[in-house]
Amino acid sequence: MGLDFAPMEGVTSRDFREIHAACFPGVDRYWIPFLSPTASHQLTARQLRELEPGPLGFDRLVPQILTKDAADFRWAAEAIGALGYREVNLNLGCPSGTVVSKGKGAGLLRDPAALDRFLEAIFTNAPLPISVKTRIGVNDPAEWEALLPILARYPISELTVHPRTRREFYKGGIHADAFRRAAALLPCPLRFNGNLFTGADVQRTQAEYPGLAGLMLGRGLLADPALITRCKGGTRRREALIAFHEELAARYLCYMHPDGAVLPKFKELWLYLSLLLPDERAWKRLRKCTRWADFHPLALGLLQNEALLEEAAFSRLD
Numbered sequence: 001m002g003l004d005f006a007p008m009e010g011v012t013s014r015d016f017r018e019i020h021a022a023c024f025p026g027v028d029r030y031w032i033p034f035l036s037p038t039a040s041h042q043l044t045a046r047q048l049r050e051l052e053p054g055p056l057g058f059d060r061l062v063p064q065i066l067t068k069d070a071a072d073f074r075w076a077a078e079a080i081g082a083l084g085y086r087e088v089n090l091n092l093g094c095p096s097g098t099v100v101s102k103g104k105g106a107g108l109l110r111d112p113a114a115l116d117r118f119l120e121a122i123f124t125n126a127p128l129p130i131s132v133k134t135r136i137g138v139n140d141p142a143e144w145e146a147l148l149p150i151l152a153r154y155p156i157s158e159l160t161v162h163p164r165t166r167r168e169f170y171k172g173g174i175h176a177d178a179f180r181r182a183a184a185l186l187p188c189p190l191r192f193n194g195n196l197f198t199g200a201d202v203q204r205t206q207a208e209y210p211g212l213a214g215l216m217l218g219r220g221l222l223a224d225p226a227l228i229t230r231c232k233g234g235t236r237r238r239e240a241l242i243a244f245h246e247e248l249a250a251r252y253l254c255y256m257h258p259d260g261a262v263l264p265k266f267k268e269l270w271l272y273l274s275l276l277l278p279d280e281r282a283w284k285r286l287r288k289c290t291r292w293a294d295f296h297p298l299a300l301g302l303l304q305n306e307a308l309l310e311e312a313a314f315s316r317l318d
């Protein structure tokens, strides 16, 4: 069963993915955070850089499109196919207020009839196989029942389900019953995503749904970048964690402002990475830093000297 690294906009950049793959073997595929098609139907220099396959190659990358416009989706899918990709993913899950208010991401789940028309348009003569990543509704898990028969109608190459509503963002428990309904009713290959934070979570989910195409892990891998390596029989090596941290910092510092851009990016990463440390005050100290020159030695020192927990303490985020 494949174990993929979730797309995380603003975090799992191309630099991040390539350095992670070099330091932590075992991730089957890395999903590229969503690309929003531009009105001019031109890939920007930044989008092209993110889509460059690099050492991972087309087979280990999944590009994703965020739009509610079928013509824009088709254009982006064609452009992505022309680069050499063999699959494109549709985002039906992004919960961000600015995205949902425009009817994109999880906003597309609000009107099942409109979603049906959108899917009909993009699946008709699609230029390449389309996979979908979705939530189970906007406000209420009961909405899933109306969405399932619509999803069942289209030749989705693989469906990733994050069993939460848009309203739930990433908080609280997941709706396992909604995922079971999908497994029972949908003909397409399925992937589970949500709250897989430990090796035991991964094992339990693999045992519970043996027929799945795979699992997708997001925050669990930010907290313990070796989580998939460990699930596949490897170990978490402190030197690998340090190398990952230092190489990512060095790469970002080549083209980003230390305090204005690298610091906020590393704070977002450390929100999760600090869950590996027994002392939760470490994160409070890191969070207070206003300069990269203060943050970096503190963060590196923690990685070099502190004990690391066996499993990340996700309960601290509740």
Ligand SMILES: Cc1cc2nc3c(=O)[nH]c(=O)nc-3n(C[C@H](O)[C@H](O)[C@H](O)COP(=O)(O)O)c2cc1C
Binding pocket: 006, 007, 008, 009, 010, 011, 032, 033, 034, 064, 091, 093, 094, 133, 162, 170, 193, 194, 195, 196, 216, 217, 218, 219, 220
């Ligand atoms: C900061 C952040 C950025 C994200 N960006 C994307 C994205 O670009 N596309 C997407 O489909 N999901 C995105 N997600 C959702 C994750 O891919 C994943 O579904 C979510 O984190 C739940 O999985 P987890 O419990 O393993 O973290 C993002 C989540 C976070 C926290």
